[in-house]
Amino acid sequence: MKRQHSVLVMMIIIACTAALAISQSAALADRSTRNHGPVPSVTGAADGYVIQHDKDVAQDEPGPHNGGGPSTSYIFFDKVPDLKFSFRKRVLHRGAAIGYHLQATDEVYYIIGGTGKMTINGNEFVVKAGDAMLTRGGSSHGLVQTGAGDLTIIITYQK
Numbered sequence: 001m002k003r004q005h006s007v008l009v010m011m012i013i014i015a016c017t018a019a020l021a022i023s024q025s026a027a028l029a030d031r032s033t034r035n036h037g038p039v040p041s042v043t044g045a046a047d048g049y050v051i052q053h054d055k056d057v058a059q060d061e062p063g064p065h066n067g068g069g070p071s072t073s074y075i076f077f078d079k080v081p082d083l084k085f086s087f088r089k090r091v092l093h094r095g096a097a098i099g100y101h102l103q104a105t106d107e108v109y110y111i112i113g114g115t116g117k118m119t120i121n122g123n124e125f126v127v128k129a130g131d132a133m134l135t136r137g138g139s140s141h142g143l144v145q146t147g148a149g150d151l152t153i154i155i156t157y158q159k
Helices: 001-020
Strands: 058-061 069-076 087-091 097-102 107-113 114-118 123-128 134-135 140-145 149-157
Touching: 069 107, 069 140, 107 123, 114 149, 140 149
Parallel strands: none
Antiparallel strands: 058 069, 069 087, 087 149, 097 140, 107 134, 107 149, 114 123, 114 140
């Protein structure tokens, strides 16, 4: 249990650090200039690091878990072998949501821009930039974009 907690804390630190680096990028970029082609090979993997860019992984799609509305998904490092966690960014555009669903594993949501309404186990609350939510395995949650602008979040969880 202590090891799982340590891994989760490290994932939160990684997510928050990356969120600071990413927060000024794609949310402000013009949606029409995104590259929707295949994800390029993992840059620098042989040297012990990988760099990926929003424009290379962005995919426009409906809100996940039957949430509906327009959203953009950014799945980073998905092709990196043996990576033990998932690191994602999701932009919920006006009217989009992540549908209410049962969570299988611990998952962290970190809001880097916009506002929304989060529901966890039936409890609703407003979320905004700088808020972090840990949803534990076995809980249920969903998120709805509510503000005038996009709701941008970082999501990370163990694979």
